[in-house]
Amino acid sequence: MKAWHEVGSLTDVEREGRILIRIGGREIGVVRDPEGGGLHAMRNRCPHSGAPLCLGSVRRRETGQPGRYAVEDRVVLHCPWHGWEFDVDSGRCVDDERMRVAVYPVRIEDGRVLVQA
Amino acid sequence: MSERRLIDCDIHQEFGDSEEFLAFIEPGQRDWFRAQAYFGLPGYTWSHPSAWFRQDLEHEPGQFPASKVEHVQREALDRHDVEIGVLTGDDGVTASLMGSSYRAAAFARAHNDWMRELWLERDPRLRGSILCPAQDPAAAAEEIRRCAEDERFVQILLVGGSERPYGDPRYLQLFEAAVETGLPVAIHSGGEGMGIGATPGGAGNPTFYIEWHTLGSACSIMAHLVSLLCHGTFERFGELRVILLEGGLAWLPGILWRLDTNWRGLRAEVPWLDRKPSEVMREHVRFTTQPLEHTDGHDDLLFEMLAEAGAPEILCFASDYPHWDYDDPDHMLKRFPAEWREQVMFENAAAFYGARLGLVPA
Numbered sequence: 001m002k003a004w005h006e007v008g009s010l011t012d013v014e015r016e017g018r019i020l021i022r023i024g025g026r027e028i029g030v031v032r033d034p035e036g037g038g039l040h041a042m043r044n045r046c047p048h049s050g051a052p053l054c055l056g057s058v059r060r061r062e063t064g065q066p067g068r069y070a071v072e073d074r075v076v077l078h079c080p081w082h083g084w085e086f087d088v089d090s091g092r093c094v095d096d097e098r099m100r101v102a103v104y105p106v107r108i109e110d111g112r113v114l115v116q117a
Numbered sequence: 118m119s120e121r122r123l124i125d126c127d128i129h130q131e132f133g134d135s136e137e138f139l140a141f142i143e144p145g146q147r148d149w150f151r152a153q154a155y156f157g158l159p160g161y162t163w164s165h166p167s168a169w170f171r172q173d174l175e176h177e178p179g180q181f182p183a184s185k186v187e188h189v190q191r192e193a194l195d196r197h198d199v200e201i202g203v204l205t206g207d208d209g210v211t212a213s214l215m216g217s218s219y220r221a222a223a224f225a226r227a228h229n230d231w232m233r234e235l236w237l238e239r240d241p242r243l244r245g246s247i248l249c250p251a252q253d254p255a256a257a258a259e260e261i262r263r264c265a266e267d268e269r270f271v272q273i274l275l276v277g278g279s280e281r282p283y284g285d286p287r288y289l290q291l292f293e294a295a296v297e298t299g300l301p302v303a304i305h306s307g308g309e310g311m312g313i314g315a316t317p318g319g320a321g322n323p324t325f326y327i328e329w330h331t332l333g334s335a336c337s338i339m340a341h342l343v344s345l346l347c348h349g350t351f352e353r354f355g356e357l358r359v360i361l362l363e364g365g366l367a368w369l370p371g372i373l374w375r376l377d378t379n380w381r382g383l384r385a386e387v388p389w390l391d392r393k394p395s396e397v398m399r400e401h402v403r404f405t406t407q408p409l410e411h412t413d414g415h416d417d418l419l420f421e422m423l424a425e426a427g428a429p430e431i432l433c434f435a436s437d438y439p440h441w442d443y444d445d446p447d448h449m450l451k452r453f454p455a456e457w458r459e460q461v462m463f464e465n466a467a468a469f470y471g472a473r474l475g476l477v478p479a
Contacts, residue, residue, distance in 0.1 A: 062388035066349030067286060069388060083382035095381045095393070 004107075004114045013039060013113055018054050020044060023117045029054025030106060030113055033075050033088070040088035041104040041115045042077065048099060051081035061085060061094065121458070123446055124466040124474070125199045126405045127305070127362050127435035128243075129207040130189055130236055131181035132156075137235070141227035149220065156224065159214045159312030162322070163329035170439050183439040186239040193438040194242055197446045200463070201474050203244045203271060204236055205305055205362065210276040213251035214312030221250035222260065229264045237269040244474065246274035246303060252313065254287060258294035265298035271473045272301045272360065277337030278308030280315065282344030289353075296354045301469065304341050305362040306334030338364025339372050342402065346376065349389040351401045360403045360469065363437060367410040370422040373398065399427040403469050405435035406461060407444040409452070420454055429457035433466040 007030060008019040019030040027044040031054050046053040056078045060071040076085040076094060085094045086101055093099035105116040132138050135156070142150050150156050174182035174192055183189055194202055209228045215221040225248040232245045247264040249257035264270050273295050275283060283304065295302050309317035310333060316322050317333030338361050351357055373395040380387075380394055390397075412419045420428070437443050446462070453461050467476055 062385045063391075064388045066353040066389045079382075083385075085381075085384075093381075095384065 002116050004116050007041075007113050007115050010108055010111045010113055017058075019113060020054060021115070023115070026102075026117070027052075028104060028115060028117060030115060031058050031077060031088070033058050035060065036075065038075070038088075039106045039108070039113060040075075040077070041106045041117070042086070042088070042091060043102040045101070046079045046081065046084065046086075047093070047101055048079065048082060048084050048096075051079050053077065053079055053086065053101060056080040058088065121198075121450065122463040123197060123199050124201045124203070124434065124463050124470075125193065125197075125436050125438070125446065126203045126360070126433045126466050127407060127437050128189060128193050128202040128204050129183060129437065129439060130186075130204050130232075131184040131207055131439070132209075133177075133180055133184035138227065138231055141230045141234070143223055143226070146220065146223045150224070155208070157215060157217075157220055158208050158211050158224075159308070159314075162310055163326040163333075165326055165441060169441060171441055171443055174439050181439075186236055186243075189236075189243070189438075190240055193436065194240070197436075199446070200242065201244060201466075201470075201476065202242055203246065203466075203470075204232060205246050205274060205303070206232065206248065208307075209248055210274055210305055211278065211308040211311055212248060213276050214278050214308050214314045215250075215252070216313055218250055218253035218256065221252060222256040224248075225250050225257075225260050226263075229260065229270075233264075233267060233269070237267075243269070244271040244470070245269055246272050247300070248274050249291065251275055251279065251283075251288065251291065254290040258290040261291070261294040261298060261300070265294075265300055268473050268475070270300070271470045272303045275302060275304045276308040276314075277304060277306035277334055277341070277364065278311050278314030278317075279337070279341070280313055282340045284341070284344030284346070284348030284350050286348070292350060292354055292357060296356050299356075301358040301360055303360045303362055304338065306338050306364045309333035309337045334363060335365040335368055338362075339368060342398070343372065343376055343394075345402075346394040346397055347387050347390070349387065351397050352389055358401055358403070358469065360405065360433065362405045362435065363407060364404070365408060365410060366404060366406065366423060366432075367412075367419060369404070370426040373426055395426070399431060403431050403433050403465065405433050406449065407435045407437040408442045409444060409449065416452060420457075429453075429460045430465060432457070432461045433469060434462045 007021045029044040044054045091101040091103040176182040212221045212224040228248045
């Protein structure tokens with residue numbers, strides 16, 4: 001049964017950019033999109049080569065036309081080792097469909113951050 | 118021999134008597150070209166220790182082999198039942214590395230007229246490549262448009278040696294002209310480290326021809342391939358097709374794996390690439406086979422790796438006649454896996470060059 005777990009305060013994640021916790025033997029990170037403020041919980045292990053994924057940076061995915069740069073609405077987490085990009089909502093590696101990381105629902109209650117896992 | 122059909126995608130015809138070529142230079146510049154060593158083309162810093170050419174070929178005293186159409190007919194076309202031979206000239210392609218873009222443009226015009234009058238006119242099996250001065254992309258585009266009307270020209274020809282790799286936006290006008298005329302762009306190795314071109318290999322100038330020949334021609338082709346892919350040239354020009362000549366092949370799977378890996382981590386720098394570069398390559402780029410690396414008995418491994426990179430669809434046979442590292446068609450026919458042969462020796466080139474080959478269906 002998946003249960004909601006209190007993992008820290010909103011203030012913590014706003015200050016640190018992330019919270020790392022262990023639930024049922026799995027290390028999970030809650031990361032914050034610094035632009036939109038949304039919180040996203042993901043398994044803290046990159047499926048590519050095992051990096052602590054949630055120590056990476058969260059930002060909107062770059063896009064563009066040849067020679068012209070823009071950003072998408074989609075928010076991605078960049079792995080801190082090789083920079084592979086994971087969609088924070090689906091957990092999919094945007095550029096390699098075979099790679100996917102588990103994502104978990106997050107909610108905020110009275111300034112506390114809860115993760116369902 | 119069975120019904121095998123053959124297109125040779127890299128036949129080098131050579132200059133004969135210098136006045137024969139100079140006659141095609143515009144009158145106002147002819148004396149300048151006559152006064153230069155070898156028409157003012159940048160000379161090779163590294164040279165084959167004995168000869169650039171096969172030693173068994175017929176030639177006039179003091180002249181290069183393959184400098185008359187009869188040589189090409191007898192030695193390259195008739196001998197191997199070549200249905201179509203694509204001419205690429207030879208050292209003329211290094212005009213893009215001449216210091217003066219004005220001289221280079223005049224040279225390219227003369228080379229294309231020489232190609233048409235002395236070669237394409239004389240054998241219906243021959244097709245030509247449009248030389249253009251890459252150091253002046255506007256002039257290059259003009260020359261491409263001038264020549265493209267003649268359907269016997271089947272491609273635009275660039276040289277491996279360059280000031281910058283060809284994905285650089287300075288070359289956009291050249292590629293625009295390619296797409297507008299429907300012609301593919303061929304990049305033939307050579308000229309690396311010559312004239313105004315960058316040094317070959319990436320670690321400074323080598324000492325020996327063997328180093329230059331090993332690295333220069335492969336590294337320039339790698340650099341152009343990676344550059345065209347990273348700049349999004351094929352996203353910009355969805356119809357553009359490129360063929361890479363004489364740069365070797367064994368490195369291809371490695372460079373594609375490396376580029377795809379880097380793309381996953383570094384695509385923020387080139388965010389217009391929304392597909393793996395190797396996938397884009399397979400759709401837009403072809404490679405000629407010569408010089409296919411001698412593998413010391415590991416051909417199966419080579420072909421397995423090339424299959425991962427898109428072979429046999431991406432491969433087109435080339436002999437490189439009359440050069441010393443020539444690949445004999447009948448020998449190569451035996452080397453390729455049986456199920457690849459028709460595609461590599463004929464079908465891929467027929468599809469790539471299309472209607473301009475004027476092929477009669479079997």
